[in-house]
Amino acid sequence: MSQPSVLIVTADQEFSRRRCLLLREAGFQPIGVSDYTHAQRLLERRSLALVIVQTSAETRQWRQLAQLPSAPPLVLLAPQPSVEEAKLAMRAGAAEYLGEGCSSLELVQTVRRLVGDEQDLVAKDARSREVFRMARRVAQKDVSVLITGESGTGKEMLARHIHEHSGRAEGPFVAVNCAAIPEQMIEAVLFGFEKGAFTGASRSHAGKFEQAQGGTVLLDEISEIDTNLQAKLLRVLQEREIERLCGTESIPLDVRVLASSNRDLREAVASGQFRQDLYYRLHVFPIHLPPLRERLDDVLPLAEAFMAKHAGLGPEGAQLDDAARSRLLGHDWPGNVRELENVIQRAMILADSQRISADDLVIEPVPTAAARRPVQPAVRDGDEMPTSPETADTSAGASPAEEEPATLGHNLREQEFRLIMDTLRECRGNRKQAAEKLGISDRTLRYRVARLRKDGFHVPSKAGAEYAYGQV
Numbered sequence: 001m002s003q004p005s006v007l008i009v010t011a012d013q014e015f016s017r018r019r020c021l022l023l024r025e026a027g028f029q030p031i032g033v034s035d036y037t038h039a040q041r042l043l044e045r046r047s048l049a050l051v052i053v054q055t056s057a058e059t060r061q062w063r064q065l066a067q068l069p070s071a072p073p074l075v076l077l078a079p080q081p082s083v084e085e086a087k088l089a090m091r092a093g094a095a096e097y098l099g100e101g102c103s104s105l106e107l108v109q110t111v112r113r114l115v116g117d118e119q120d121l122v123a124k125d126a127r128s129r130e131v132f133r134m135a136r137r138v139a140q141k142d143v144s145v146l147i148t149g150e151s152g153t154g155k156e157m158l159a160r161h162i163h164e165h166s167g168r169a170e171g172p173f174v175a176v177n178c179a180a181i182p183e184q185m186i187e188a189v190l191f192g193f194e195k196g197a198f199t200g201a202s203r204s205h206a207g208k209f210e211q212a213q214g215g216t217v218l219l220d221e222i223s224e225i226d227t228n229l230q231a232k233l234l235r236v237l238q239e240r241e242i243e244r245l246c247g248t249e250s251i252p253l254d255v256r257v258l259a260s261s262n263r264d265l266r267e268a269v270a271s272g273q274f275r276q277d278l279y280y281r282l283h284v285f286p287i288h289l290p291p292l293r294e295r296l297d298d299v300l301p302l303a304e305a306f307m308a309k310h311a312g313l314g315p316e317g318a319q320l321d322d323a324a325r326s327r328l329l330g331h332d333w334p335g336n337v338r339e340l341e342n343v344i345q346r347a348m349i350l351a352d353s354q355r356i357s358a359d360d361l362v363i364e365p366v367p368t369a370a371a372r373r374p375v376q377p378a379v380r381d382g383d384e385m386p387t388s389p390e391t392a393d394t395s396a397g398a399s400p401a402e403e404e405p406a407t408l409g410h411n412l413r414e415q416e417f418r419l420i421m422d423t424l425r426e427c428r429g430n431r432k433q434a435a436e437k438l439g440i441s442d443r444t445l446r447y448r449v450a451r452l453r454k455d456g457f458h459v460p461s462k463a464g465a466e467y468a469y470g471q472v
């Protein structure tokens with residue numbers, strides 16, 4: 001498989017040289033550019049896995065990159081991190097905001113997490129072995145596969161596995177999180193557009209399908225696309241060609257389409273939200289990933305794999321003791337593999353000896369109204385898109401803690417959590433009002449809340465007292 005390309009944008013040559021070296025050693029293919037024009041051109045021409053930008057308080061030109069339809073996850077490295085810039089980063093759709101002085105380990109781990117390149121697949125339980133065996137068999141046939149399963153069960157990982165075992169393994173694997181793209185942009189993102197197709201389209205641009213030519217595209221959270229687009233997608237799948245927005249010619253496609261969903265698509269079909277014909281097109285070969293609680297023989301091998309992956313966070317040669325093992329096996333893992341990874345990551349940080357005990361495992365089966373503060377949440381950001389061109393400073397009030405410089409070391413997700421909770425509280429839990437106040441669509445707010453929950457943050461599900469009195 002080819003190495004993921006990571007673009008580094010900075011005018012500081014020495015900084016660029018050192019970071020490129022670090023990333024090359026970590027197995028990535030770094031490309032350094034010194035200005036935004038070059039970066040923009042590259043992003044329009046090639047499929048890149050990640051962009052790292054050294055920010056500059058004076059220009060904040062990185063926002064232009066974040067707003068490109070083709071933008072992969074964006075990591076900002078701030079010479080002087082500030083709460084204000086962190087908020088701006090969140091609103092512009094950046095995936096991570098770190099201080100420029102972050103350690104090499106932290107940077108490499110962040111890149112791995114966002115590129116989705118970080119984990120060897122674990123399948124020890126008979127049920128998951130069977131799923132992956134089936135996946136490898138279907139990988140050889142060039143048919144559509146619909147992957148279903150609860151959030152965090154590993155659907156994207158399975159899709160990648162199919163790609164890597166297919167005849168298209170040398171081609172690109174392009175994952176598109178359909179829920180993360182604003183409705184008005186999704187068509188442009190998937191199918192591309194010609195210059196002048198809409199305000200701000202200063203150049204023509206290849207969409208995700210074209211970027212995946214010769215390879216595989218994963219349409220993640222497929223149930224989130226509206227019926228109009230479902231009809232267009234169906235045509236693309238039938239005719240195997242696309243037309244860019246405002247384009248005049250049809251472009252033949254050589255792309256395998258995989259789709260995934262954590263909703264039961266049959267129910268969406270029954271309720272008229274999802275086209276039946278598209279469902280059957282995608283459903284040529286269905287694969288269901290069981291929840292982790294139904295494949296308990298995976299729990300300890302996964303925990304050990306995550307301990308190895310996060311070894312740098314804890315004592316050397318850390319091992320789970322018997323009580324810790326029982327605790328892991330006794331939990332029902334509503335957040336699936338992602339939750340397990342978060343728990344192990346925290347345990348590695350908390351452990352003060354080689355033996356990880358049950359006390360080091362912070363498992364919270366029923367979250368309380370008070371928010372949990374996760375330590376280094378582990379989640380891969382899909383193709384998070386800018387939520388709105390409007391990236392002006394927020395008017396939402398900052399919590400007192402935000403003004404303390406000590407919080408600046410926390411990552412962007414924490415800032416995002418606070419901003420959303422503060423706004424929800426101001427709006428007494430009214431999501432519609434909160435979305436308006438944040439300058440994002442209802443759908444984007446729903447997506448962000450779901451993603452925060454995945455990261456272990458507690459966002460109450462109903463409007464009401466929790467927002468009024470909750471201690472955040």
Ligand SMILES: Nc1ncnc2c1ncn2[C@@H]1O[C@H](COP(=O)(O)OP(=O)(O)OP(=O)(O)O)[C@@H](O)[C@H]1O
Binds near residue numbers: 150155156337338
């Ligand atoms: N079998 C596995 N072996 C190792 N790591 C795994 C496995 N399954 C999942 N993971 C890890 O768990 C995390 C969640 O996996 P993934 O993103 O593939 O889940 P998902 O089902 O697509 O989630 P969502 O529905 O929320 O998008 C990732 O960090 C992934 O690397």
